Amino acid sequence: MSTGKYSHYxxxxxxxxxxxxxxxxxxxxxxxxxxxxxxxxxxATIAAMLSRYETVHINVLDDAMRYDAxxxxxxxxxxxxxxxxxxxxxxxxxxAWCRDHGPNYVYRRENGASRxxxxxxxxxxxxxxxxxxxxxxxxxxxxxxMQGLPLVxxxxxxxxxxxxxxxxxxxxxxxxxxxxxxxxxxxxxxxxEEMLVQYLGIEKILWLKxxxxxxxxxxxxxxxxxxxxxxxxxxxxxxxxxxENYEILQENYRLLQQCTDTRQxxxxxxxxxxxxxxxxxxxxxxxxxxxxxxxxxxxxVPIYRCPKDRVALDILKKCFPSKEVVGIDCTDLVWGLGxxxxxxxxxxx
Numbered sequence: 103m104s105t106g107k108y109s110h111y112x113x114x115x116x117x118x119x120x121x122x123x124x125x126x127x128x129x130x131x132x133x134x135x136x137x138x139x140x141x142x143x144x145x146a147t148i149a150a151m152l153s154r155y156e157t158v159h160i161n162v163l164d165d166a167m168r169y170d171a172x173x174x175x176x177x178x179x180x181x182x183x184x185x186x187x188x189x190x191x192x193x194x195x196x197x198a199w200c201r202d203h204g205p206n207y208v209y210r211r212e213n214g215a216s217r218x219x220x221x222x223x224x225x226x227x228x229x230x231x232x233x234x235x236x237x238x239x240x241x242x243x244x245x246x247x248m249q250g251l252p253l254v255x256x257x258x259x260x261x262x263x264x265x266x267x268x269x270x271x272x273x274x275x276x277x278x279x280x281x282x283x284x285x286x287x288x289x290x291x292x293x294x295e296e297m298l299v300q301y302l303g304i305e306k307i308l309w310l311k312x313x314x315x316x317x318x319x320x321x322x323x324x325x326x327x328x329x330x331x332x333x334x335x336x337x338x339x340x341x342x343x344x345x346e347n348y349e350i351l352q353e354n355y356r357l358l359q360q361c362t363d364t365r366q367x368x369x370x371x372x373x374x375x376x377x378x379x380x381x382x383x384x385x386x387x388x389x390x391x392x393x394x395x396x397x398x399x400x401x402x403v404p405i406y407r408c409p410k411d412r413v414a415l416d417i418l419k420k421c422f423p424s425k426e427v428v429g430i431d432c433t434d435l436v437w438g439l440g441x442x443x444x445x446x447x448x449x450x451x
Contacts, residue, residue, distance in 0.1 A: 112303035113208045115269035116396040122157035122449040128198040133438040140434040150178040153187040155398040161193040194237045202261035203238035204447035219252040223260040229284025259285040263322035268329040271305030271364040278321030310354045317388040325390040330421040334370040338392045378408040393441040404432035404441035
């Protein structure tokens with residue numbers, strides 16, 4: 103694989119200071135069949151929490167939805183928070199998974215200076231599983247026009263939840279997702295690596311294997327393993343040998359233990375437990391503590407009403423000693439097959 107040292111682009115890690123976080127307000131009831139009612143309030147809780155320390159931009163369909171969203175968030179803000187940090191934009195979406203359809207902000211080096219640009223990767227709803235997705239695929243371009251930022255179209259299908267970077271040349275992903283023929287059937291593994299190198303400034307790609315059971319994205323890495331600093335990765339591990347995630351996650355753990363950084367130094371690998379299995383209507387859901395979001399002064403962590411919630415929060419607190427680690431009940435949200443990281447997208451300063 104070629105090196106990204108001389109790429110004109112650089113993707114910062116999630117923990118750099120944010121200018122804002124982007125969300126897309128939920129409206130597609132088919133994503134939470136029979137259980138949509140509590141979902142907007144979960145979004146409101148997350149938006150209100152984020153607004154304590156950074157601007158929150160929310161894509162909405164129309165003025166009626168903008169009013170509804172604003173009222174829900176106000177009810178969560180109480181008296182201590184500032185609605186001035188919450189901004190609503192009439193940018194239509196097909197669904198609420200902003201991590202995957204939202205703008206991928208990177209820096210482009212030009213004439214000795216760096217400028218923020220938006221990468222507009224193609225989006226096809228995880229291999230054409232859910233239609234329509236035209237509005238979602240148009241979101242980055244509309245935001246770029248609104249913000250007056252340059253827009254770059256690499257021409258490859260890529261979702262934000264499929265990758266994680268450490269800001270020092272490393273990228274984590276899975277073969278199950280990026281090499282799935284339902285994304286980029288004409289591209290070989292080497293072609294995909296070249297695109298990640300060119301547009302994200304990557305020097306080395308760490309390939310894991312399969313994703314967790316119940317994940318309809320074909321194995322997004324943000325349910326499996328996440329960088330928490332340049333050399334430390336937390337990884338979801340199932341210790342119950344009778345669980346259907348056991349072999350999948352043990353194999354990924356073994357692979358990650360063998361990985362090194364761009365200077366051939368071993369990574370620090372921290373185990374993160376899996377929650378007790380979460381089911382709805384007899385369907386195993388992709389509940390994972392790895393789907394946390396790193397905000398400016400907080401880490402928002404999905405929790406699932408089980409004893410392992412406290413264990414996961416304590417582990418992540420040790421990983422982020424200078425941040426407030428906050429658990430948010432995502433038992434209802436994950437019925438849509440995603441949690442906090444899946445609905446958020448950071449905008450670096």
